[in-house]
Amino acid sequence: MERTNKTAPNEFILLGLYKYPKLEIFFFVLCMIIYIVILFGNSVIIMLSILDSHLHTPMYFFLSNLSFLDICYTSSFVPKMLVNFLSTRKSLSFSGCAAQMSISFAMGTTECILLAVMAYDRYVAICNPLRYPIVMNRTVYVNLAALCWLIGGLDSLFQTILIMQLPFCGENVIDHFTCEILAVMHLACIDISLNELIMLVGTIIVTLIPLLLIIVSYVFILSTILKIRSAEGRSKAFSTCSAHLTVVIIFYGTILFIYMKPKSKASLTTDKLIALFYGIFTPMLNPIIYSLRNKDVNAAVKKVLSRNLSLWKL
Numbered sequence: 001m002e003r004t005n006k007t008a009p010n011e012f013i014l015l016g017l018y019k020y021p022k023l024e025i026f027f028f029v030l031c032m033i034i035y036i037v038i039l040f041g042n043s044v045i046i047m048l049s050i051l052d053s054h055l056h057t058p059m060y061f062f063l064s065n066l067s068f069l070d071i072c073y074t075s076s077f078v079p080k081m082l083v084n085f086l087s088t089r090k091s092l093s094f095s096g097c098a099a100q101m102s103i104s105f106a107m108g109t110t111e112c113i114l115l116a117v118m119a120y121d122r123y124v125a126i127c128n129p130l131r132y133p134i135v136m137n138r139t140v141y142v143n144l145a146a147l148c149w150l151i152g153g154l155d156s157l158f159q160t161i162l163i164m165q166l167p168f169c170g171e172n173v174i175d176h177f178t179c180e181i182l183a184v185m186h187l188a189c190i191d192i193s194l195n196e197l198i199m200l201v202g203t204i205i206v207t208l209i210p211l212l213l214i215i216v217s218y219v220f221i222l223s224t225i226l227k228i229r230s231a232e233g234r235s236k237a238f239s240t241c242s243a244h245l246t247v248v249i250i251f252y253g254t255i256l257f258i259y260m261k262p263k264s265k266a267s268l269t270t271d272k273l274i275a276l277f278y279g280i281f282t283p284m285l286n287p288i289i290y291s292l293r294n295k296d297v298n299a300a301v302k303k304v305l306s307r308n309l310s311l312w313k314l
Contacts (some may be wrong), residue, residue, distance in 0.1 A: 009172035011091045012184070016177045016272075028085040034280050035078045041287035042067035045297075052303060055296060058141040059125070059240075062118045063290055065145050066247075068113065070283030073107035076100050077178040078280065083229055084177075097179035102160040103179055104279075109206045112150030115248055116210035119217040122241040127224045134310050155206055162195055163188075177276050207255070215246055243290045250251075251283060256279045 017024055049055045049064035077100050084090040092100065124135050163181065169189035171230070174185045185192055185199075221241060228234045291297050 009094060009168055011093050012097045012179060013170065014090045014177060014179070015094060015173065015175045016081070016084055018090070024085045028082055031078060031085075031276075031280060032082060034284050035074060035082070038074050038280065038283045039071060041284065041291075042071050043095055045287045045290065048297060052087065054299070058121050058136045059118070060296075061141055062114060062121060062145060063307065065148070066111065066114055067287060069107050069111055070286055073104055073111075074280060074283050076103035076107070081177050082308055091177060097184065098160060098164050101163070101179045101181050101184060102156050104158060104178070106152045106156030108152075109155045110148050111251065112207050112210045113148040115125045115244070116213045116217075117148060118244050119214040119241075119248070122244060123217040123221055125240060126221050126237050147189070151206070155202060159199060160200065161200060164194070166190065176272055178279075180275070193279075211252055216247065226262070246289050247282075247286055250282055250289075 017027065032085075045067040048065045049060045080092060080096070080100070084092075121136060121141070130133065159181065163185050166185070166188035167190055169186050171189065172184045173185045174180070174187070182199075183194055187197075208301050220243075225234050225237045228237060255278075
C-alpha cells in the first residue's frame with residue numbers, strides 16, 4: 001500500500017476535553033489537588049519506611065516501592081496534562097510522547113507484578129509465620145522488588161520501541177489526555193494486527209498471570225485464617241492483608257471495568273474520564289488505604305511528629 005509520508009510527526013496533539021473547554025479549569029484544579037495529595041501521601045509512606053526501624057520489614061519495603069512507583073507514574077503525565085488544561089495548543093513532542101508512554105507503561109506493568117509479590121509476602125507471613133524471617137530475608141525481598149522493576153522496564157521498552165517505529169504518515173491527533181499507548185498505535189498507517197497481538201500476549205503475561213498468583217495466594221491465606229480458632233486471631237491475621245487486598249480489588253477492578261465494558265463513540269468522553277481518574281485516584285488512595293487502621297504506620301507518624309516537636313522546642 002502506498003504511503004504519503006513515513007516520517008514520524010514532530011509532535012502529537014492531545015485533544016483532552018476540547019469539546020468542553022469550560023470544564024478545563026475545574027479539572028485543572030481538581031487534578032492539581034489530587035496530584036499534591038499523591039506526592040505528599042506517598043512521600044510520607046516512603047519517609048516513614050526509611051526513618052522508623054519498626055517498618056524495616058518486607059511488607060513496608062514493598063509498600064515504599066509501591067509509593068515511589070505511584071509518584072513516578074503520575075509524574076509522567078499529570079504535570080504536562082495540567083499545562084495542557086490551560087493551553088490553547090495542547091501538544092507534546094514526539095520524544096516526550098515516547099517518554100510519557102514508556103514510563104507510564106513501565107509503572108503499570110511493575111505494579112501488577114509488585115502486587116503479586118506483596119500477595120506472596122502475605123501468604124508466607126500468614127501460612128508459614130515461623131519460617132517467614134528465613135523465607136523473606138533481606139536478600140530475597142530486595143531481589144524480588146528489583147525483579148519487578150526490571151520486568152516492568154524491559155516490557156515497556158520493548159512495547160514502546162515497537163510502537164514508535166511505526167509509520168504515522170503525518171497523523172498526529174490523539175483523542176486523549178495523555179499519550180496512551182493504544183491510542184498512539186492506532187495512528188499508524190499500516191496494518192497493526194501483529195502489534196496488537198504482541199501487546200495482547202504481553203498484557204496477559206504481566207496482568208493476568210500476577211492476578212492468578214494473587215488469587216491462589218489468597219485462597220491459601222483464607223484457608224489458613226479459617227482454621228484459626230479464636231475470632232481475635234482470625235481478625236488479626238486478616239487485618240495484616242486487608243489493605244493489600246483492598247488495593248488489588250481497586251486496581252484490577254478498575255482495569256477490568258475499563259477494558260471489558262462495551263465501547264461506543266457516544267461514551268468516548270466518559271471512557272477518557274474513567275481512564276483519567278483511574279490513573280490519578282488509585283495512586284492517591286494507596287497511601288490512605290495503607291494508613292487507615294494501620295497501627296504500625298500510625299505509631300510511626302506519632303513518633304516522627306513527637307521527635308520533630310522535641311527538636312523544634314530545643
